[in-house]
Amino acid sequence: MAESVFAPWNDPDEKPLIQFRNVTKRFGDFTAIDNLTQDIYAKEFFALLGPSGCGKTTMMRMLAGFETPTDGQILIAGQDVANIPPNKRAVNMMFQSYALFPHLTVADNIAFGLKREGKPKDEIAARVAEMLRLTKLERFGARKPHQISGGQRQRVALARSLAKAPKLLLLDEPLGALDAKLRQQTQFELMDIQEKTGTTFVIVTHDQEEAMTVASRVAVMDEGRIVQVATPADIYEQPNSVYVADFIGDVNIIEGTATPGSAGYDIAWAEGQSAFHAKSTRDFANGQRCFLAMRPEKVAISTDEPDARNKIAGKIIDIAYLGNISTYHVELPGGRMMKAQTANTRRLSRRTLTWEDPVWLSWTDTAAVMLEG
Amino acid sequence: MRRLTLIAVPYLWLLALFLVPFLIVFKISLSDTAIAIPPYTPTLDLAGGWAAVRAFLSQLDMENYIWLTEDALYWKAYLSSVKIAFIATVLTLLAGYPMAYAMARAAPEWRPTLLMLVILPFWTSFLIRVYAWMGILSNEGLLNAFLLWTGLISEPLVILNTNTAVYIGIVYTYLPFMILPIYSALEKMDDSLLEAAEDLGCSRLTAFWLVTVPLSKQGIIAGCFLVFIPVVGEFVIPSLLGGSGTLMIGKVLFEEFFNNRDWPVASAVAVILLLILIVPIILFQRNEQKQREAEGLDVFPLSMWSR
Numbered sequence: 033m034a035e036s037v038f039a040p041w042n043d044p045d046e047k048p049l050i051q052f053r054n055v056t057k058r059f060g061d062f063t064a065i066d067n068l069t070q071d072i073y074a075k076e077f078f079a080l081l082g083p084s085g086c087g088k089t090t091m092m093r094m095l096a097g098f099e100t101p102t103d104g105q106i107l108i109a110g111q112d113v114a115n116i117p118p119n120k121r122a123v124n125m126m127f128q129s130y131a132l133f134p135h136l137t138v139a140d141n142i143a144f145g146l147k148r149e150g151k152p153k154d155e156i157a158a159r160v161a162e163m164l165r166l167t168k169l170e171r172f173g174a175r176k177p178h179q180i181s182g183g184q185r186q187r188v189a190l191a192r193s194l195a196k197a198p199k200l201l202l203l204d205e206p207l208g209a210l211d212a213k214l215r216q217q218t219q220f221e222l223m224d225i226q227e228k229t230g231t232t233f234v235i236v237t238h239d240q241e242e243a244m245t246v247a248s249r250v251a252v253m254d255e256g257r258i259v260q261v262a263t264p265a266d267i268y269e270q271p272n273s274v275y276v277a278d279f280i281g282d283v284n285i286i287e288g289t290a291t292p293g294s295a296g297y298d299i300a301w302a303e304g305q306s307a308f309h310a311k312s313t314r315d316f317a318n319g320q321r322c323f324l325a326m327r328p329e330k331v332a333i334s335t336d337e338p339d340a341r342n343k344i345a346g347k348i349i350d351i352a353y354l355g356n357i358s359t360y361h362v363e364l365p366g367g368r369m370m371k372a373q374t375a376n377t378r379r380l381s382r383r384t385l386t387w388e389d390p391v392w393l394s395w396t397d398t399a400a401v402m403l404e405g
Numbered sequence: 406m407r408r409l410t411l412i413a414v415p416y417l418w419l420l421a422l423f424l425v426p427f428l429i430v431f432k433i434s435l436s437d438t439a440i441a442i443p444p445y446t447p448t449l450d451l452a453g454g455w456a457a458v459r460a461f462l463s464q465l466d467m468e469n470y471i472w473l474t475e476d477a478l479y480w481k482a483y484l485s486s487v488k489i490a491f492i493a494t495v496l497t498l499l500a501g502y503p504m505a506y507a508m509a510r511a512a513p514e515w516r517p518t519l520l521m522l523v524i525l526p527f528w529t530s531f532l533i534r535v536y537a538w539m540g541i542l543s544n545e546g547l548l549n550a551f552l553l554w555t556g557l558i559s560e561p562l563v564i565l566n567t568n569t570a571v572y573i574g575i576v577y578t579y580l581p582f583m584i585l586p587i588y589s590a591l592e593k594m595d596d597s598l599l600e601a602a603e604d605l606g607c608s609r610l611t612a613f614w615l616v617t618v619p620l621s622k623q624g625i626i627a628g629c630f631l632v633f634i635p636v637v638g639e640f641v642i643p644s645l646l647g648g649s650g651t652l653m654i655g656k657v658l659f660e661e662f663f664n665n666r667d668w669p670v671a672s673a674v675a676v677i678l679l680l681i682l683i684v685p686i687i688l689f690q691r692n693e694q695k696q697r698e699a700e701g702l703d704v705f706p707l708s709m710w711s712r
Contacts, residue, residue, distance in 0.1 A: 098600055118603045131601035135619045144615075145605030196605070 038248060039263075040073035047110070049074040049200065049232055050095065055104035057090055057256075064090040066256035067104070074199075077226050077233045079243035081279075082253030088236045091253075092202050095234065096125045109199065119148075124198040128205040130189035132177040138188050139164070139173035145196045163191040166225060183214050190222075194229060203235040207242060219245045240280050244268070252276045268327075270313075274403055277325040282359070284331070284370050286324040286400075290316040296397055299324055302366055309341050312402040323403040328373035330399040333360055333391050335384065340394035346370065348389045360385065362393055427679070434672035435465035445668050469673035478657065479674065483681060485652040489568070489643075490636040493575040497632050498625065500576055501583030505624075506617075508584070509591035520588070523581050535574060535645050542570050542646070566648030574642040579635070583628035590624030591617070623696040630689035638678055654678055 040046040048071035057065040064087045072078045080088035093099045094106060097118035106113050113121060124145070132141050142163050146156045164170050167187040172180055177188065186206065193201055206222070207215045223246050226233050237243050243250045244264040251261045252275075260272045271277035274285055288301035288308070296311040299322060308324060316322055332338065337345075349369070350361035359373045372393050385391065439446040447464040450457050473479045508519045526534060541547045542565040549561040564570050594617065602612035618625075640655030647653070654674065661671035 096600075096604060098603075118600070119606045119608055123604075125601070125604045127597050127601055129595060129597050131595065131597040133598060133601075133616060135622075144602070148606035148611070192605070 038075070040076070041071070041249065046073055048072060049076075049109055050234075051105075051107040052091075053105040053107065055094070055101045055106060057087075057094065057099060058102045063256050065094075065101070068256070068258060070251065070258055070261065072232065072234065074232050075230055077223065077235065077246055077248045079247035079250045080234065080236045080253060081240060081243040081250050082238065083279075084238060086253040087256040088238075088253050089204060092125070092204055092234060092236050095200065096123055096202055097121050122199040123202060124193040124196055124200075125202040126189050126193040126204065126206050128208060130177075130185050130209075132185060132188055132192070134177055136176075137173065138169060138175050138177065138180065141177070141188055142192045142195050144192065149196070159195060163195050166194070166228070167191040182209055183218065186210060186218065187221075190225070194225070194231065197229070198231065200232045200234065203233060205237055206235065207237075207239075215242070216245075222246055244280070252279055254279075269401075271325060271401060271403070274323050274325065274405060277401065277403065282328050282371060282373070284324075284326045284328065286326070286368075286370075288322060288324065290320050290322045290402065291318055292316070297322075297402065299402070302368070305344070305365070308400070309397050310400045310402050311397050314402060314404070316402065316404075320404075323405065324400040325403055326395060326400040328359055328371040329357075329375075330395055331370065331372040332394050333362070333372040333374060333385065334394070335389070335391060337392050338394040341397055342399075343392055343394040344370075345390065345392055348385060348387055348391055351385075351387065360391070362391060364393075430672045430675055432465070433668050434469055434670075434676050435467065436669045437464075437468070438667050438669055443668065444666050469669050470677075472670060473673055473677065479654075479677075482652050482654045482657045483677070486637050486639075486654040487681070489571065489575075489651075489653060490633050490639075493572055493579070493636050494629050494633045496572060497576050497579055497583045498629060501580055501628060502587055502621075502625070504580075505584045505587035505591055505621075508588050509594070516592070523584050523588075527581070531578065532641065534578070535641055538570070538574055538577065538646060539565060542573065565646065566651075568647065568651055570646040570648075571643050571651055571653075574646045575632075575636055575639065578642065579632040582631040586627040586631065587621055587624040590621040594620050623692060626692045627689070627696075630685055630692070634682055634685055634689070637682060 050070075050072040052068050052070045055065055055068045056063065066087075068087075068091070080091055082088050090099060094101055095108070097113065097116060100114060108121070108123065133144065136144065139160050142160045143156050146159055151159075160173070161170075164173055167190055169184060169187055169191065172184060172188075177185055180188070186209070190203075190206070203222075207218055210218060219242060222233075226246075233246075235243070235246065244267070247264060249261055250264055250267050251258045252267065253259065254275055260267060260276045262270065267276065267280055271280065277283045278285065286299075286301050286308070288299040290297045290299055291307070292298075293309065296309055297316055298307040298309055300307045301324070310324060332340075337343065344364055346362040346364045348360050349363045352359040352361070353376075355376070357373055357375050359371055362370050362372060364370055370393060433445055436445040436447065438444060447461050449461050453460075504523075508516060508523075511519055539546075543549070544561045544563065544565070546565070548564070549558075552558045553561065564573070598616050598620070599612050602616045603609070607615060638655050638658075639653065640659055643651045643653040644656050644659065647656075658671055658674050658678070661667050661674060665671075
């Protein structure tokens with residue numbers, strides 16, 4: 033019997049932990065958050081993803097209490113938090129710069145919030161020890177922040193923000209300062225800690241891979257709005273707009289006109305070329321403009337003409353070799369470029385495709401997503 | 406070789422401009438007064454050979470230092486100087502910290518202007534500025550004229566020629582030395598530290614005490630020493646603004662030298678003053694060292710020596 037899937041957002045009886053209700057935030061003339069409504073549920077690992085300036089950090093700072101909405105309401109556990117200052121919220125934040133107190137030891141940094149609560153000494157010491165164990169920092173409790181590595185500092189910041197056992201933990205680009213290897217490892221540690229502590233995490237990041245790895249749901253943001261909220265798989269496989277499809281991963285976008293046909297739509301995309309076929313969950317009118325979004329790894333590349341509904345001949349212009357995979361940039365008739373990706377399961381010497389080779393690209397009816405814009 | 410020259414330059418400088426003058430002063434402090442030019446005896450006559458040097462050394466004694474312990478004036482003056490310097494340092498800190506804090510919190514485009522305003526008084530002679538204070542604080546001065554005009558007082562306040570005037574003068578003169586190191590410590594501080602403190606349950610005020618103050622500690626210590634050390638030996642301010650009741654060792658030193666023409670006793674006073682100041686100077690150096698270590702800069706000089 034499989035464990036039931038964690039998806040409180042699909043359960044109408046579930047009460048959200050955080051509710052943004054028509055929240056708008058303006059800084060002078062600049063609208064950072066534009067009439068945003070969103071629910072976040074307890075125990076979620078919610079990622080706010082977007083380019084810099086999209087408003088994701090502002091959303092987080094409003095949750096922490098460092099900014100107040102110009103309009104609208106934010107509710108945490110059903111309570112409007114507009115008049116609650118940061119020090120009175122059951123919310124803690126892990127800062128992008130970590131913001132560790134340089135004059136305090138690692139242990140004192142972690143104990144800082146607990147001491148403010150006026151807890152008894154032995155209780156604080158026990159909690160600090162627990163946090164040090166959780167973040168594997170037992171040996172570094174007596175060090176000052178400048179005496180430990182960047183990765184360790186990141187873990188101290190995490191331990192400090194978790195020490196008060198907040199209902200909600202906010203993480204502002206938590207892994208930005210780490211190198212790629214350490215970042216990957218830390219992502220898994222974060223997920224592990226989130227699961228162990230049962231805390232709700234809201235993470236802000238501009239790194240789509242990071243958001244996809246750690247989050248239960250990803251909100252893709254653009255210019256103060258949330259464009260799409262969905263699980264990482266749905267964001268990737270079922271983007272709701274060209275913006276999301278383009279922001280997450282690599283994609284081929286083909287513009288055309290849709291005609292309802294046998295089992296789906298026919299999409300006329302260029303003069304003199306046979307139409308592509310695609311299935312869609314969305315309805316398109318006859319002659320409506322549409323965009324086909326297709327992931328490169330769903331496009332097959334071959335030297336012989338394949339037996340497929342969607343196929344087109346082209347010429348290899350460029351090959352991006354990434355070790356495990358290769359991306360082929362193929363020029364279609366009329367000069368349009370298309371990307372196809374294959375896993376390099378064979379050794380390099382035995383692969384046959386090279387520059388200037390004439391090739392066939394093909395894909396199934398369900399490989400592409402039809403989008404309105 | 407080049408490194409050796411590089412190191413030798415500051416040491417030669419110290420030798421010529423500090424150690425040699427100090428040895429001369431120290432030698433005079435061991436001599437006796439005489440009606441002569443220079444007004445002390447013995448003087449060294451190298452032409453006389455070894456015997457003359459021996460005769461010269463045999464005439465040096467600690468008499469002047471013993472004299473300093475016998476007359477209460479001296480130790481009272483030392484004590485009073487240290488006390489005035491201490492109180493003045495605390496007052497300067499109380500006035501300087503809020504100013505440095507306000508400067509560090511000001512919008513970045515304003516900071517150079519504010520910094521300029523702090524440094525601006527140095528463009529005028531120190532002596533003229535102290536004289537200006539005499540004009541402000543005297544019985545017929547600007548301050549009393551203003552207070553009489555507002556009706557707050559009916560009799561002029563006697564400020565000039567009291568210790569109050571000395572404190573005003575010291576705080577005014579030494580304020581930049583307090584503000585600048587504190588400002589530089591506060592300016593480096595990351596604002597997100599205060600947000601983190603608030604996030605962890607501090608009010609604004611506790612965040613100030615638990616984060617801002619400890620992080621500016623090095624600046625506070627540096628500023629206090631930069632004020633305290635020169636103020637102990639201060640002469641101009643107490644002699645111009647202070648009265649007959651203001652007892653400071655700088656004034657005593659001046660009087661011994663110029664009024665009594667007793668160079669040996671004056672030299673002894675100077676040597677003791679130096680010994681008194683050596684303790685805070687060493688503490689100051691240690692603070693600077695600690696600050697460098699805290700910033701992780703200690704690695705550099707260490708590696709320089711080990712290579």
